[in-house]
Amino acid sequence: MMNDATGVDEPHYWDALYRNNQDGWDMGTPTPVFVDLLKSRRFEPGKTLVLGCGKGHDAVLFAQHGFPVTAIDFSAEAIKHTRSLAQKQGVSLALVQEDIFDYSLGISEEFDYVVEYVTYCAIDPSRRAEFASVVPSLMKPAGRFIGLFFPLDNRPGGPPFAVSMDEVNRLFGKKLELVSVEVPERSVTPRKGKEMLTVWRKL
Ligand SMILES: C[S@@+](CC[C@H](N)C(=O)[O-])C[C@H]1O[C@@H](n2cnc3c(N)ncnc32)[C@H](O)[C@@H]1O
Numbered sequence: 001m002m003n004d005a006t007g008v009d010e011p012h013y014w015d016a017l018y019r020n021n022q023d024g025w026d027m028g029t030p031t032p033v034f035v036d037l038l039k040s041r042r043f044e045p046g047k048t049l050v051l052g053c054g055k056g057h058d059a060v061l062f063a064q065h066g067f068p069v070t071a072i073d074f075s076a077e078a079i080k081h082t083r084s085l086a087q088k089q090g091v092s093l094a095l096v097q098e099d100i101f102d103y104s105l106g107i108s109e110e111f112d113y114v115v116e117y118v119t120y121c122a123i124d125p126s127r128r129a130e131f132a133s134v135v136p137s138l139m140k141p142a143g144r145f146i147g148l149f150f151p152l153d154n155r156p157g158g159p160p161f162a163v164s165m166d167e168v169n170r171l172f173g174k175k176l177e178l179v180s181v182e183v184p185e186r187s188v189t190p191r192k193g194k195e196m197l198t199v200w201r202k203l
Helices: 011-019 032-039 057-064 076-089 101-108 125-138 165-172
Strands: 048-051 069-072 094-096 113-116 139-149 175-180 195-203
Touching: 011 076, 032 057, 032 139, 048 139, 057 069, 057 076, 057 113, 076 094, 101 125, 113 125, 125 139, 125 165, 139 165, 165 175, 165 195
Parallel strands: 048 069, 048 113, 069 094, 113 139
Antiparallel strands: 139 195, 175 195
16 A cells, blocks of 8 residues: 555545455455454444445444444445445445545434444544544434554554554544443454454443
8 A cells, every 4th residue: 555645535546456456454354353242242233334344344244233234435346345245145234435524414413333443544644533523423322433443553654544542542532432442352363462442432
């Protein structure tokens, strides 16, 4: 990937990566962290928004557990893959091909759960405060934000752009209350120790 934020705000940038098989972040499966979380039945199914759904593995996983899922991504390629995966797996999803920032202008307080994985680190870092205020605007009162933050390291450039928990706590803590935070046991090997599972409640 490139090592600055040029173009990351544009769907074409991501379309090209998907088309050229440069989607090295895609694991071909949902993250085992969400697999475990859903197996634990900690959360009752509720209306769920998966942000920057990519090829749709996590969105399909939530749907398989009975969550009514809306999956949003502004890349046509990502939406195409998600649609095809959902069909293959026999689940139905609402698919939205739109910029998250624009989508948030049209709706409010819609979702019981908002899910984030490897999207916060993909947006231009100068928009992180905006992203952190969009998330609660999409959540119902007392809704939950499930954020699996990656990569917690000091890498230069991106995407993925480095994430710090201090920054996450400062930005998301403005409108959300942190319910739990843990280093997940079952991160995939290259991401072990570099991600943090957080659950937040809307204030
Ligand atoms: C690094 S990929 C991660 C995809 C997926 N979450 C995963 O874990 O495989 C980031 C995704 O976010 C999407 N994305 C980035 N900025 C976006 C925005 N402003 N609105 C909607 N989608 C966005 C990209 O198109 C891409 O599919």
